[in-house]
Amino acid sequence: MTSLDLNAPVEELTRALVDITSVSGGEAPLADAVEAVLRTLPHLEVVRDGDAVMARTALGRKARVIVAGHLDTVPVADNLPSHWADAGATLVGRGTVDMKGGVAVALSLAAQVTAPCRDVTWIFYDHEEVEEVKNGLGRLARRHPQWLKADFAVLGEPTSARIEGGCNGTIRVDVHIPGVAAHSARSWKGVNAIHAAAPVLEALSNYEAQTVTVDGLDYREGLNAVGVRGGIAGNVVPDACVVTVNYRFSPATSTDDAIAHVARVVGESGVGEHRLEVTDRADACRPGLDAALAQSFVDAVARTGAAAPRAKVGWTDVARFGALGIPAVNYGPGDPELAHADDERVSISEIRDCRAGLHAWLTDEEDAG
Amino acid sequence: MTSLDLNAPVEELTRALVDITSVSGGEAPLADAVEAVLRTLPHLEVVRDGDAVMARTALGRKARVIVAGHLDTVPVADNLPSHWADAGATLVGRGTVDMKGGVAVALSLAAQVTAPCRDVTWIFYDHEEVEEVKNGLGRLARRHPQWLKADFAVLGEPTSARIEGGCNGTIRVDVHIPGVAAHSARSWKGVNAIHAAAPVLEALSNYEAQTVTVDGLDYREGLNAVGVRGGIAGNVVPDACVVTVNYRFSPATSTDDAIAHVARVVGESGVGEHRLEVTDRADACRPGLDAALAQSFVDAVARTGAAAPRAKVGWTDVARFGALGIPAVNYGPGDPELAHADDERVSISEIRDCRAGLHAWLTDEEDAG
Numbered sequence: 031m032t033s034l035d036l037n038a039p040v041e042e043l044t045r046a047l048v049d050i051t052s053v054s055g056g057e058a059p060l061a062d063a064v065e066a067v068l069r070t071l072p073h074l075e076v077v078r079d080g081d082a083v084m085a086r087t088a089l090g091r092k093a094r095v096i097v098a099g100h101l102d103t104v105p106v107a108d109n110l111p112s113h114w115a116d117a118g119a120t121l122v123g124r125g126t127v128d129m130k131g132g133v134a135v136a137l138s139l140a141a142q143v144t145a146p147c148r149d150v151t152w153i154f155y156d157h158e159e160v161e162e163v164k165n166g167l168g169r170l171a172r173r174h175p176q177w178l179k180a181d182f183a184v185l186g187e188p189t190s191a192r193i194e195g196g197c198n199g200t201i202r203v204d205v206h207i208p209g210v211a212a213h214s215a216r217s218w219k220g221v222n223a224i225h226a227a228a229p230v231l232e233a234l235s236n237y238e239a240q241t242v243t244v245d246g247l248d249y250r251e252g253l254n255a256v257g258v259r260g261g262i263a264g265n266v267v268p269d270a271c272v273v274t275v276n277y278r279f280s281p282a283t284s285t286d287d288a289i290a291h292v293a294r295v296v297g298e299s300g301v302g303e304h305r306l307e308v309t310d311r312a313d314a315c316r317p318g319l320d321a322a323l324a325q326s327f328v329d330a331v332a333r334t335g336a337a338a339p340r341a342k343v344g345w346t347d348v349a350r351f352g353a354l355g356i357p358a359v360n361y362g363p364g365d366p367e368l369a370h371a372d373d374e375r376v377s378i379s380e381i382r383d384c385r386a387g388l389h390a391w392l393t394d395e396e397d398a399g
Numbered sequence: 400m401t402s403l404d405l406n407a408p409v410e411e412l413t414r415a416l417v418d419i420t421s422v423s424g425g426e427a428p429l430a431d432a433v434e435a436v437l438r439t440l441p442h443l444e445v446v447r448d449g450d451a452v453m454a455r456t457a458l459g460r461k462a463r464v465i466v467a468g469h470l471d472t473v474p475v476a477d478n479l480p481s482h483w484a485d486a487g488a489t490l491v492g493r494g495t496v497d498m499k500g501g502v503a504v505a506l507s508l509a510a511q512v513t514a515p516c517r518d519v520t521w522i523f524y525d526h527e528e529v530e531e532v533k534n535g536l537g538r539l540a541r542r543h544p545q546w547l548k549a550d551f552a553v554l555g556e557p558t559s560a561r562i563e564g565g566c567n568g569t570i571r572v573d574v575h576i577p578g579v580a581a582h583s584a585r586s587w588k589g590v591n592a593i594h595a596a597a598p599v600l601e602a603l604s605n606y607e608a609q610t611v612t613v614d615g616l617d618y619r620e621g622l623n624a625v626g627v628r629g630g631i632a633g634n635v636v637p638d639a640c641v642v643t644v645n646y647r648f649s650p651a652t653s654t655d656d657a658i659a660h661v662a663r664v665v666g667e668s669g670v671g672e673h674r675l676e677v678t679d680r681a682d683a684c685r686p687g688l689d690a691a692l693a694q695s696f697v698d699a700v701a702r703t704g705a706a707a708p709r710a711k712v713g714w715t716d717v718a719r720f721g722a723l724g725i726p727a728v729n730y731g732p733g734d735p736e737l738a739h740a741d742d743e744r745v746s747i748s749e750i751r752d753c754r755a756g757l758h759a760w761l762t763d764e765e766d767a768g
Contacts, residue, residue, distance in 0.1 A: 200584070200634075214569075214623050215647050215713035216621075217621035217623050222603075222623055224624040224625075224627050225600055225604035225623070225624060228601040231600060235595070239587070252584070254591055254593075254636055256630050256631075256634065256637060258593050258627050259628055260624070261625050261628070262625075264678075264679065267623055278586070343584045344582065345584065
């Protein structure tokens with residue numbers, strides 16, 4: 031088993047983590063190494079569940095925060111082992127962005143900040159890059175609810191070392207529109223389901239998406255047809271048309287309310303008979319940046335020179351914290367556009383900035399409880 | 400080789416033809432039998448091309464008419480050999496409707512009307528039930544243009560023993576509507592091609608199809624979306640949407656004008672950038688019922704008690720005659736709704752009616768030229 035040195039410079043630790051291949055389902059060697067090194071630290075209580083590892087301080091602070099990251103990566107694309115580039119300013123390879131830089135920051139601080147000013151629960155989990163049912167963070171929430179109690183959470187997903195708060199929710203709804211089939215040479219004997227879909231597309235086309243401010247961040251929403259299908263054959267008036275609608279909604283809206291909203295937009299479009307089928311639903315997450323605990327984090331990150339916090343419009347695992355009532359933000363090194371890319375690469379300065387931002391927040395004596 | 404008795408009652412001849420299996424591509428045994436028996440008739444000149452057989456009188460009449468039918472059937476569905484039903488009033492089996500009843504009528508008259516009042520070219524052809532490029536009538540038109548000169552044509556497709564004149568044309572046009580892909584969480588960075596299709600569907604939905612009177616028959620048209628497809632994934636704003644439009648147009652409209660009409664309807668819908676792709680085109684055919692030659696046919700058929708002539712709205716091989724400048728009608732025994740059905744069955748009285756109608760027309764001495 032590879033032994034990890036948590037006292038190494040954080041970029042060296044990142045490289046060591048990257049070079050332990052951990053494609054989803056193959057996290058065991060990395061989880062073993064993480065568990066082993068954390069168990070050497072007397073200030074942490076450690077638990078292992080599958081290929082997830084959690085560690086926490088128990089200092090009796092007023093507040094408890096979670097710092098989390100996933101251990102797995104998407105498949106390797108001839109981009110491991112890693113290598114340095116730009117005279118050591120950049121680390122290149124699978125997982126450098128998504129998200130072993132963030133994991134290295136967390137492990138480094140878990141070891142070196144032995145008495146943080148707020149209690150910390152460190153979470154390293156498996157199966158983030160694959161189907162939802164396998165997600166390690168979801169499993170931990172089900173099996174270890176007592177470990178997942180906190181006042182705020184930071185997820186180390188790549189954000190170019192700035193805070194991206196919470197996330198929009200997302201639902202997909204299939205709008206099934208019926209018709210009556212007929213030979214297209216005698217089309218008056220049928221009812222064309224594709225024609226009947228016109229008002230739905232018209233309503234989506236005219237829809238003006240809102241931008242909703244939640245806890246000080248602006249969440250831009252979106253309501254889109256992401257699919258349409260209809261037609262049996264070139265000579266048949268179609269008896270069915272399905273429009274797949276994707277709604278991205280702000281943390282001010284519950285998922286149930288989002289579904290009701292889509293039903294209302296479709297229903298008020300003037301479309302006739304139709305049936306809605308919800309095929310996917312994922313809650314939004316509040317950023318919680320209006321709370322003092324979060325504001326101290328914002329201040330600490332600002333001192334690293336980071337850009338101002340902004341809303342996360344894509345869905346991430348922060349929503350799993352949101353579902354537990356824990357406001358959460360994304361904060362990690364790396365350009366998210368390079369996640370999953372074959373030429374995935376991270377700037378060392380962003381890794382150091384994130385470590386500095388979190389370190390300042392966890393060691394701010396004025397804040398200690 | 401089965402020997403055909405063209406002097407048998409026409410329903411017996413129908414049965415004999417039905418029981419020589421002739422699924423498309425396997426017409427040779429039937430074509431052999433047809434060729435052999437026609438060559439025994441001294442009043443006819445006969446030519447064979449592949450599995451098509453043509454025979455014609457050369458009496459120097461003022462007018463020449465074509466009577467045509469295809470020899471092939473769709474695949475057998477455990478419905479051969481044929482059998483009688485309804486105490487001999489019905490013949491059941493593959494090909495009874497589409498269209499060996501019509502072929503039997505033609506063969507019976509080819510043999511027994513040795514001196515028709517107008518010259519007749521009898522055509523029996525292959526590969527009607529399969530892809531257009533194999534169509535035997537099309538091949539004959541290309542290879543034997545001198546045989547395909549006539550003033551009027553009767554195609555023995557099933558019409559329940561009434562005249563269905565000419566046929567509507569049909570085109571299929573794919574309307575390609577572009578967009579710009581984007582992650583649906585940042586939909587404002589894209590242009591939704593499905594939304595952009597809304598005006599096209601709206602225009603099709605609002606379109607009022609015309610009924611156009613041609614040579615005394617009313618052709619009801621139709622303009623329909625028969626397919627729509629768009630969407631890449633559940634989280635992507637789609638960069639393409641394709642609406643497949645089928646236009647059924649009367650014989651008053653050329654195919655080129657029909658394409659221009661679809662382009663105009665789409666262009667005036669308010670849709671933005673788009674591209675049209677014609678994927679299928681088939682000419683309409685005039686019924687020619689305003690001419691004296693045709694009128695005498697209408698009168699002869701009327702005397703059998705048939706319903707009044709009406710327009711054929713579906714496309715048939717009559718259009719191949721139309722393309723040669725020959726007006727044409729469909730006239731044959733059998734309910735077209737039963738064509739291709741597993742329980743395909745024809746009424747004997749309709750076979751006899753069609754034989755009587757054609758016989759009267761071909762032997763009307765007042766008409767003889």
